[in-house]
Structures are given as structure tokens and as C-alpha cells.
């Protein structure tokens with residue numbers, strides 16, 4: 055809701071403010087060339103929109119175009135508060151500090167994290183801008199929910215600016231053990247930044263434990279179970295809130311006549327007895343090199359018959375300006391080309407590699423069409439693809455091969471779980487999942503579906519906000 059604040063300006067004052075790197079809307083261009091906005095399709099936005107509409111919510115985030123200042127606007131019952139970023143800040147705060155320092159460091163350093171002081175300076179400055187925007191958007195005694203690794207300093211900055219607020223933070227990616235975290239030259243500032251929140255949420259309990267241990271060892275703070283005590287005597291909590299998907303919406307989409315028909319068409323086009331599927335952002339944390347190698351060896355050895363089996367890998371373009379991602383793309387494309395060259399026949403490549411982004415209904419059709427879904431990240435906060443596959447299988451069919459190192463492995467226990475670094479073990483699990491009988495597959499899928507049906511994204515958002523409210 056837009057009301058006048060004490061300064062008399064028309065700044066939106068909201069009972070619930072979400073702060074995320076990206077705004078909850080995307081630009082659209084109509085047929086007549088006029089520009090507009092549409093709500094972003096992601097799960098987080100879908101889950102929070104109804105809650106925010108009911109609470110006069112505001113969303114603070116970058117709108118996606120550098121060097122452009124926009125006024126706040128109202129969309130779909132929510133006040134959108136754009137934060138401007140310069141092209142230099144996109145490079146240093148977003149591509150640099152967020153995606154080339156925190157992202158690899160928090161994912162077990164599977165790629166080498168870079169530490170640059172000028173990136174850090176940009177990160178601090180941009181975090182302050184987000185905190186200021188949130189501070190002027192939030193109503194007296196309101197709630198602010200900060201999202202993810204791009205904004206780890208916002209909680210403490212906000213706490214200082216607006217001690218009346220209730221502040222939550224949720225980290226979507228893993229939080230590393232102290233041995234890794236300690237490499238960070240700015241470790242103290244990041245810990246203090248996060249601990250400015252009343253409730254710090256993680257995907258799995260181990261991440262919350264890592265955080266609490268660091269507060270104790272690095273900052274010398276007292277902790278009792280999930281609670282920590284700041285030097286001023288105030289308290290906060292750190293706990294796990296495993297994120298999920300809009301389960302029912304995925305199931306309905308997968309059962310729509312168009313998707314059912316498209317899935318049958320995909321099966322017909324692939325003309326294979328068994329279809330394996332991978333769907334990932336093209337990211338080095340997703341274990342694509344190891345997965346493609348495992349399939350390559352299985353096709354070359356004949357353990358998977360290239361005449362009867364296909365592996366479809368959707369690798370959605372991602373962070374294409376960051377060096378490490380360019381290298382990954384080259385590696386995967388070389389590997390896939392080699393395997394198809396060695397094991398393919400005219401009109402029958404064993405690996406269908408798609409470096410493209412697809413609409414949601416096409417994803418649902420692919421999930422429906424696959425006999426085995428292969429999700430083998432080297433480290434992943436949660437992994438929603440695994441849950442989406444399960445949601446789309448109301449036939450109770452389909453097998454899931456899942457990395458032990460995805461947060462989802464704690465909940466999806468009946469998957470064929472693998473260590474993605476162990477290529478032989480992964481090959482065995484791929485074969486076992488592909489050869490499993492209907493009874494075995496269904497037994498496992500039924501249990502997986504029960505978990506995903508009872509723990510959806512609404513459950514996640516409601517639980518977090520209720521716990522934050524109770525503090």
C-alpha cells in the first residue's frame with residue numbers, strides 16, 4: 055500500500071517486504087511494441103505473491119537492466135521497488151563477488167573462488183543500497199525477508215537502520231563448513247551481516263550447524279542449540295527450512311491434455327526403449343562433466359545400447375559472461391560431440407544435448423516422457439528439478455537417480471542415491487535405475503511423491519514466516 059511517510063513523500067510502506075537480487079517481475083513487449091511487466095514464473099515468486107498481496111507487500115530488487123533508474127510501481131497487488139545497478143556494479147557485485155567468489159566458495163570450492171577487494175567494496179555498497187530501499191519501504195514493526203547470497207550484509211545493515219523490524223534471511227545455496235568459509239578475507243563481516251537477522255534459514259540442518267559453529271569459533275558468540283547471542287545480548291535463531299515447489303501446480307500441468315500429448319510425441323520422436331533425462335542450468339556445480347562421462351562410458355562399453363537408449367540433457371544457458379561457465383560449456387560440448395561421434399549412428403545420437411531454455415509445459419512433458427531422471431550435482435542447496443520430476447509422475451512411474459550432495463537427498467530418500475564423484479558407482483546406479491522392475495520403481499516413486507505432496511513451497515514460506523513471527 056502507498057501511504058505518506060513522516061517525510062511526506064509517497065514512499066510505499068509495507069507490512070511485509072521481500073528483498074531479493076531480482077525483482078519479482080520481468081519486462082514484456084506487447085505486439086504493438088509497448089513495454090510492460092509480467093510476474094516472474096519462478097517458484098519463490100509464485101509462493102510469495104499471494105502472501106504479499108494479503109499483507110500489502112513490497113518487493114525490493116534489481117529489475118535486470120544496468121544503468122537505469124526506475125520509480126517504484128505497483129504490479130499484481132505488490133509494490134515493486136527497483137534498485138538501480140550500474141554496469142560496473144553488475145560486473146563487480148553480481149558476476150564477481152556473488153557468482154565468482156561466494157557461489158564457488160559455498161559449493162565446496164568445486165571451482166576456484168576469486169577474492170578481489172574491489173569486488174568486495176562493490177558488494178558492500180550494493181548491499182547498503184538494498185538495505186536502504188528496504189528500510190524506507192517497511193512499515194513500523196514490519197517484517198523484512200531477505201533472500202540469498204547476493205545480500206548477506208543486508209540483515210545487519212537493516213537492523214542498524216530500523217531496529218523495530220523483524221528480519222528474516224534465507225540462503226538458497228549451501229553454507230560451507232568452517233574449513234572452507236575461513237578462506238574468505240571478509241568472513242567476519244559476512245557472519246555479522248547474516249546474524250543481523252532474527253531468523254537465518256538454510257536448506258539443511260548441517261548448514262545451520264556450520265553457521266552456528268562459525269559464530270562461536272570465529273566471533274566468540276554464545277550459542278545454545280539453534281539460538282545465538284549477539285554482543286549486545288539480543289538473540290537470533292538459525293535453522294533449516296528445506297525449500298520446495300508448487301507441487302499441485304506441476305502435477306496439474308503434467309496431467310493437462312496438451313502436456314500428455316507432447317510427452318507422447320517426445321517418446322515417438324526419440325524412438326527409444328529407455329529415455330534418461332538431465333535438466334540443469336549449465337553450471338559447474340551440477341556435475342555435468344562427470345554425468346556425461348558416465349553415460350559416455352556406458353554407451354561405449356555397450357552396457358547401454360545406443361540403439362535402444364537415449365540420454366537427453368537440457369543445459370539451460372546461465373551466467374554466460376563468467377569465464378568458468380564459458381569453459382564448462384566448451385568442455386561439455388567437446389565431450390558430447392566425442393561420445394556421439396564414437397557411439398552414434400546416422401539419425402541416432404545417443405546423447406541429445408540442448409543448450410536452450412524451454413517453457414514450463416515443455417519441461418513438464420520432458421519429465422513425463424523420461425523413464426529415469428538423473429540429478430547428480432557435486433553440491434546443491436536443494437535442487438528443485440528432482441522435486442519437479444517427482445511431482446509430474448502421478449502415474450507413480452519413473453526412477454530418480456539423485457546425488458547425495460543435493461539438499462534434496464535428505465528428503466528424497468527412496469531415490470537411487472549416488473556419490474557424483476564416483477563415476478563407477480554412478481554408472482551402476484544409472485543401470486540399476488534403468489533396469490528396475492515396475493514394482494520397485496513404483497514403490498519408490500509413491501514414497502517420493504508423498505514427501506513432495508506434503509512439503510510444498512507454500513508449506514516452506516508459511517513455516518518460515520510463522521517461525522519468524524514467533525520470535
Ligand code: GDG
Nearest residue numbers: 226227297335370410411412413414434435436437438439
Ligand atoms: C538455486 C540453488 C535451490 C531450468 N531450466 C529451465 C527451467 N529451469 C528451472 C527448473 C527449476 C529451476 O530452474 C532450477 O532450480 P534448481 O533448484 O534445480 O537449481 P538453481 O537454479 O541452482 O537454484 C538450488 C534453488 O536455488 C531454490 O532454493 O534448490 O539448490 O542452487 O525450477 O525447472 N525452467 C524452464 N525452462 C528451462 O529451460 N521453464
